[in-house]
Amino acid sequence: MAVGMLTAILSGFVLAILAPGLNRMVRGGAGWLLALLPLGLAISFASHAPLIASGNVFSESNPWVPALGVDLSFRLDGLSMLLSLLITGVGALILVYAGGYLAGHPQLGRLYAFLLMFMGSMLGLVLADNILLLFVFWELTSISSYLLIGFDHERAAARSAALQALLVTAGGGLALMAGLLLLGQAGGSLELSTLLLQADYLHSHPLYLPSLVLILIGAFTKSAQFPFHFWLPSAMEAPTPVSAYLHSATMVKAGIYLLARLSPALGGTDAWFLSVTTVGGVTMLLGAWLALTQSDLKRILAYSTVSALGTLTLLLGLGGTLAVQAAMAFLVGHALYKGALFLVAGTLDHQTGSRDVDRLSGLFRAMPITALAAGIAALSMAGIAPLFGFLSKELSYEAALRAPAAAWITAAAVTANILLAAAAFIVGIRPFVGKAVPTPKPAREAPPSLWLGSVVLASLGAVMGLWPALGTDGLLSAAGTAVLGETVSIHLSLWHGLTLALALSAVTLIGGVIVYVSRGLLRRLASRWESLGQFGPARWYELVLLGLNGLAGGQTRLLQSGYLRYYLMIVLVATVGLAGATLATRGHLVKPTDWSGLHFYDVGLVVLILMATMGTVLARTRLAAIAALGVVGYSVALVFVLFGAPDVAMTQFLIETLTVILFVLVFYHLPETPALSSSLARGRDAVIAATVGVLMTAFVLIATVVQYQPPISEYFAEHGLPDAHGRNLVNVILVDFRGLDTLGEITVLAAAGIGVYALLKLRVGKQRGTASAARRSELAGGVDDASLPIANPMRKEGDVP
Template sequence: MLLAVLSGFLLAIAAPFLHRVAGKYIGWVLALLPASLAVYFSTFLSQVQDGPVLLEYQWLPGLDISLNFLVDGLSLTFALLISGIGTFILIYAGSYLAGHKYLARFYVIMLSFMASMLGLVLSDNLITLFVFWELTSITSYMLIGFNHEDLDARKCALQGLFVTVAGGLALMAGLIMLAIMTGSYSLAEILASSEPLHQHVFYTGAVLCILAGTFTKSAQVPFHFWLPNAMAAPTPVSAFLHSATMVKAGVYLMARLNPSLGEGELWSLMLMGFGAATMFTGAWLAFGSTGIKKILAYSTVMALGTLTMLIGVGTELAMTAFICFLVAHSLYKGALFMLAGALDHETGTKDITLMGGLRKSMPATATIAAFAALSLAGLPPLFGFIAKELMLEALIDAPVWSGVLLFVTVASAMLIVGVAGLVAIKPFFGAKGDTPKTPHEAPFGMLIGPAVLTIIALVFGLLPFIPENALLTAAVASVYGSPVDFYLALWHGINAPLMLSAASLVVGLLLFKAWPRIQPTLYAINYAGGRVGPEAGYFKFMEWITVVASWQTRMLQNGVLGIYMLVMVAVTFGLAGYTMLDQYGVHFTLNLADSHFYEWGIALLLVASAAFASGTHSRLGSVASMGVLGFGVALTFILFSAPDLGITQLLVETLTVILLVLVLFKLPEFVNLSTPFQRYRDLAVAIFGGVVITLMILAVLDIQYFESISSYYVENSAPLAYGRNIVNVILVDFRALDTLGEIFVLALAALGVFSMLKLKAEDQHKP
């Protein structure tokens, strides 16, 4: 399993070399890996029927760190979709991007993207899952901006990256809170725990943070705007992104955590509310668009909202509908996106208003598109029909908001039937359109993927017991948290879901017939809404970030060292002082009974010399007063029985004063470069920092969390190190490596200074 997950990264390294060797067959060669992975994952089909399979690989045994992979019905479903659809995507890309100068680079990123998604759905550890989660964001950013010479592609790639990574930061906090709540970072242990998490104090925070991450990833309202803009990516990327990867990552994580977090009302209500809103928003925007990729992208938003809503409903029937809809959507959306790329590739346009009558020049494409669109519309005998019927039945029996959810779902279904007509009827029937290129049938490599996916959807619709017995039963049990008994069939008789489905079909066909007349109005409404919608808010936010960055650069990063010091001192001592007062308060004991008059004299001398050095305009006087300060410190060391430190201090201060006096001859005359306000401000900050550090030192003397180590040094300096000067013994013996490091640093600095001086001397002797 470890090799299966990492194999995509390994093949990505070899992709450029293989591209030079395989040439135009590179897509078929690279597709052997995901095809092999699909076969490998299929070997787990029988095992997951009996429960989850946990695979553990020791990574750092000494630290008890391992790489664990959790294989159950849900993760196996995603793994098969990723590897199976990924096989046809790689083949498709070889034909779609044939001759592209960056084709090898494309395969490097695409294989890394596929491997990241496999790691995400199979990881058992929350931290490992998050690492792969972020890798999907990074690799999708590079794929969306693959045509990096296009300004719009770069802009859309950045937008997707900012939105998903911002959500990823929230997700990280949520996963950490979840681990604290359960006491484990293992998904298997979290799902097996019987502790009611919805009663935990962290539950609300964990749910909000996790949903912020999943909603941004899976384009839920109000974060839905980035997904249609991601259509700037090449069509193979769009097909893979929408069918089995990236946008399904958020849906996967919500489904994965549903057994643990779904007991709370906050979880279910948020998923139902945001899911229903996203479902209708996606259907509405899809029906009002004219670009075929935009239409399909917004229909993906609709599907993601539907999946989120079904997780929120949470019943056994809703979980069954969720898994069936997930599989059905992956099959028809992968096929439709690849067909959309074929239309663009062979006609030279994505605008469906310019297409028409293509069934004669592209008969195979038209046939496959018709069947895939039937699944999109939820019509028999495709698997999409079974998923749609289950969804309607689940909403009829929903425990809360049943009527509202059912109304929104039926309205969305009507619009999606119209969308299916736009995709399958508008380009291929009616009068011949005026396309930039003379249309002709797409090559075999671009049609095999859509054909196989559509055939699978047809077989699953006609023989639903095949996916039910093979995998779907285990997948539903994984999402629901316990085994679920259900039965899939193409025909359940005349019932309420069938009548609602028929009504959506009739109204949807009427909407499709009226589309040429109402589309301009829909476009105007959507355009006006877009100017004040979430995407407009995103651009305003980005402008605000730019303004703030410009301001803080002018104010804080202006190249003035004094400002840097001021900010660092104020912030550091401000936070330290607040923490001390909040956690400890000003409670310390200061016993001055044993102090002597000469100690007070030394203290006053130190204060006076520091004040004089700060206020004088004479550089020589300032240096002299700083020398007095240093000698006062040396005298303090001597009075408190540290003559060696005192001698060291005297030598250092003497040398410093001499050097400073010599340097004074090279400096210009003293000039006031600051205003009185700036000087008083600096004085206030300096006094504040001094007061805080003084209080902290006094507080440290009064607080002792551990037994002092000084007694150990006193007792062992002579017996162990044969020295009675404890300070010297500590430096030379007990902290020998630390002292050696300091000597090494000083030696390097001396060598550096010597080299610069020698270099300067050599330059002066050159003619």
């Protein structure tokens, strides 16, 4: 490609960073300006479409983490091309639309930024050839979706919808990551282009089934398949341009994309067929039914999107040339009409102040352009010739008729399509016909920015339906080739002759009209079943969330008792338990036999340390304890002297001196405090302490005998003088070989020093009040709370002046 794919993806992110500033500079028109990037990208992609259509594949690769086999490798084939065109083309329209929809909104710049960030992520997702790279972009789309749904973050509903979408899709993302890694392990490569070539090997691999299940969970959560579909209607809390872009045209297609992309490698097995078609079919029917029970325009569209995603999943589950052709055509057709209808819904909301279908009527006169776009899109959705929706529906009927269990699948598809046709009439035609009723805001035709998107998308649907040969055939063929893994050529045409599929289309249309007319009855019927909803997956989600919070709270109460020694005990007992168990099962317990080379002064020294340690523990006064501790420290320094560590010994002597000084400075003036623990507690603690001690002794004994790795000191021993010009190797290691560690260490030292200084010196409130007030405020934790968070919890009520 003329413009590298990496550049194309990154450009979205770069512009995202610049967007808020640009929005401030160009008041009002920023959307038009920003749309130039996706438009340019779309043109750039489109200019390569003929090459792709004739069977070329572009790829590029830049090393990223070569050690893990992760490269920035991208691949542009028919499928990626199709989606890239959707992402950039629709993206351009959406940016323009957003500028009109949220004109004057103080956070408009942020919306632009998120939208562009999403566009970059989504482009990366469909172009990535490395599955880990794909996963990274997959998660980025989830995050940008989260940010966009929660755009109006001051409303609780928006926040919880955003969180719900994130938890469901990112939870699925975790499954996906595991699945992709398993797949990569099974196939021995992380590159899609390699994996897709070894279908037979993968199918017989023991990791096939686990990786398939995990990947499907990822795809199903992202593409709102039952039982994960509930997040998509909730996501309608997002501003309408976001819903049109992410939650109908592009992001929710990511799961579909993944299924399509991986179907050459994973598809074609019974497991694939059964799980994907079943889930797809159920979702298709459920979504279509639920769409009819709604009265909010956006929610109708959301559920119909769920249904459409179900149809796509179903088709990909069926596999085979015809089904894949149908899926590709439907993917494009759906993006066109659903995007248009979403934009219309947003425009209606914006211009009339309502998006309740029961309160909108007769708007054709006031908003003719919008009405026209809405009408065309709705007819396309209902599958009426000669629009593109007709073509794709025709194809899917053909595929259903040839599928295994054709009767069931066809019946399901016809039922869903009847319901969706009715929904299309409700959304796209109902508000514009009939008698005009007063709306919250007096209806007026929208400005160009608000009708451009729907008009372009709707007319594209019409043009591509009338002249399917207009580039679509080639592109869809290339996409189909990518999905099937073998060359196919798709020829769409309006007239197939008097086929069964045509008859089914007619049935669908008539059924749709009947359902539309009797929609009131259906809504009443549905309202009786509404109570069923509380057993639905949305409720499961709530319960899981509640349970999780409860669990977190419970374990916090259990583990965070507020008593320091219980924290310590938990840590110690867990350590002793785990390490002890490992030692007991895998360790070779070493008998203490190494009594060699023992001098009398060694024994004397160790006995001295033992006695001083006991003295520290048992001392009755603080000063005695400090003195005993000093003896321990100096004696340990002597151990270092005896065993050839003069540097360490010297440091230890000096530090010990300073330690004793510090202890005395801090504790000299404090009164003695009584022992508080009961003898029972002391006994318990002694047992814990003794176990820890025994474990540590065992560790040392093992460590002195077992050697897993050759020591690296030999390197230092050889290179110390020639390379580092030093004879004292301890110092050479400290300042040269491991100098970076030492730099870190002195930084820690500096932090400790400054921390101590802050603890002692910072006195907020010293300036005001009398000296005694200042003293009291200092006693009450008057240290600056920001610099010392720990001071705050310690503040007791009575102490505050």
